[in-house]
Amino acid sequence: MVPEYISFVEKFCTGCSQCVRVCPTKTIRIRNNKAVFFDELCIGCGECTRVCPEGAVSSSISVIEPCMKDKLNVVIVSPVLYAQFPGVMPSDVLIGLNEMGFDHAIDLSYYLEMFQYAVDEFVLENRKSNNAPWPLISPICPVVIRLIVLNYPNLLDHILPLRRPVSLLGDEIREKLSHEHGVDKKDIIIYHITPCHAKVVPDRSGLMDELGFIDRALGINRIYPGLKQKLEQVKELELSLFPNEHFSFVPSTRGPLWGMSGGEIAGMRIDNVIAVSGVKETMAYLEKIEMGLFSDMEYIEFRACTEGCLGGPLTAVDRYMAKSTVQKFIKMFGIGRRLPRHKIRQLYDKGWFFSRIKPSELAGVYKSKRKPLTFDDMKKIEKLMSLIHGSDCGACGAPDCKTFAEDVVTEAADLKACFKMKE
Template sequence: MSEFYTSVHLDKDLCKGCINCIKRCPTEAIRVRNGKAVIKKEYCIDCGECIRICKNHAKLATTDSMDNIHKYKYVVALPAPSLYAQANNLDDVNIVLSALKEMGFDDVFEVSAAAEVVSLLSRRYIEENKDKWPIISTACPSVVRLIRVRFPNLVEHMMPIRPPMEIAAEMARKRAIEKTGLPSKDIGIFFLSPCPAKVTSVKSPIGYEKSNVDQVVAIKDIYPKLISAMTHVVEQNKVEELSQSGKIGIGWGRIGGEAAGLLTDSYLAADGIENVIKVLEDLEDRKFSKTLSFIELNACTGGCVGGVLQVENPFLAIVKLKGLRKYLPVAKIHEAPPDIHPEWTQDVEYLPVFKLGENMVESLNMMNQVDELCKKFPGLDCGSCGAPTCRALARDIVRGAANEKDCIHILREYIHKISDEFSHL
């Protein structure tokens, strides 16, 4: 797998070459070339903003099909906690979990249960690593990717613990092997995902070598079937007692939930990718007090309930999650299982993908050229050239990936000039 796998991709036939996605992308990863959007993989952090904004539905997330359950002898569903917030009037998580079994899964393992394990381990890590305060959450893969390419000084602040999805997958696989005696390869672990970034973190993890998840299915893809299966299990009285998580675990589905699980007031929680970037910029400039212990950042507004593969309005989803958590115990898991491997096993290195030149001399020259070019451009950031801003176009030109006449204003001047010359012939 390449270092820059991305789940977000383009359906060329649907793309009209408009400028909505290039303007929305927080890392300026998209250009329109020859009338179609092109994603620079090394810049993309899979936040899904372009999927959200594209009116032509030309931006898609690569996910796996539910049909893949037939490829395994025993399949386990891992529902993200935000899944529970997608259904109306749900008062019992067990209905969702039983419905997943009804849909063909042999077992379910709640990611929210593993989240309680991660909460426990995080509390310990934060306490033991005061020199690295504030510790930044690594549960949102887009945030991890963003830090890796843009915030070199914050890499060491990242929480080196695998996300709940991974812990759930490891625990689920162990349980499946114990239960069935099957070899690992015959067991299929299916994560039901709110976002494309989770797909990417499975195909190309950061901080650990290999994911324990085998397939990632979009919540929106299973939604219609899930709703009818839920009705069915209720009508047929087939609701089983399967839930293993409490308030803390399920709270992870929305912004502030992870922080709440740390049982401290000394945290900051920010959601929405632009807000996340602002927090990281200020953090890098040391604008935060040293007493701040933890920073939770979610690329999507509202947290995971705001993922682009969700169905429900994120704010309504938050209301539903609150209602659902009301009568649950604070946590159902109070001890980390001794046989799991929660820590990151690989160092994460800063990747300067936005660097201009090969060396300082070259970079300095290129930067001067960018400034010169910017003086020529109108500064409207109109996007007609296919780059999100005039400055981005200037950088593309200096990198050799675009031409001055891609700017329609410069092109117009040029045409005026040659038509004048013609008329004087």
């Protein structure tokens, strides 16, 4: 079955097996020259959508829907969007979105800053009591959370139990706008413009659930052409700097910086932090944390995409170009602090930041349906491996010989699919 994160057009698929090779959880096989998915293993990283040369595998969420006239259309902007337009100020991007028909375009950077403060508080508090399992793992990247639930359940306790900024903001906005405009909460449609392939599709891992706070996701790459056009007009308009009174938090450089790998931790006070990006690197680090390494670290920012969210599958501009744009922002404006610490502390003490679900409760919500391998299976696999003695050619439709051997033993593949075994 095709996972919900992906849209797959079978007639375009040529069976080239590029997606099979890049999939970090080995979810895809080629059968009869077409890709076949074991959907329960898909973590929504989007690696397959990047490599497909035929456009057969693409992201399922980036459908642009017209703004509805009888509803209040609100859009929460991922700061990665600003990095797509070099030389355009973030506030102008928000104006451009207004011009496109959104009633409110809302910047996230204020909430990102709050989140960073809350992480500081959490770490400092637990440093004193030495309660937390070190290192703590950032809850931001949804792909990493799914990866942990699926493959590293030991590390669930390491996930920081705070809600993501988007879900905090979405919650607040719906509350405030329905109050101010006197509209029913159901009549407010919250869109989220995102570079992330895994966002918003019902989150099987449930943690910090954005669903309910966000109604629709729009991929940056889909909104880019229209917005680019509008921005040309905005340049000539010279509107006021603050387009809408509500939630017109002026975008700060914290936002664009957040999209880069290392941007989340850059705004924190704590020092013993690392930023890791890329899904392979993330897996290698998670394995090491399971072996007890990095326990002297306090917080690890994981991003499944190389270079962080700027390298998300749904971006419009190359990640290194986008990074250059962000670096320009920072050179111009620096990284400011705007929030009074004691106010965040008050919110923190009220429990406002904490997620309603403990990360440890996620164990098993999301796991492989395959049968566990027995000792005999393991022996058979060893024997097959020595018979095949292959070079991971992939002609059988599996990503490598070992996976093929496992498939044969669990009766998911025919031994004759291997050309060495045909003789």
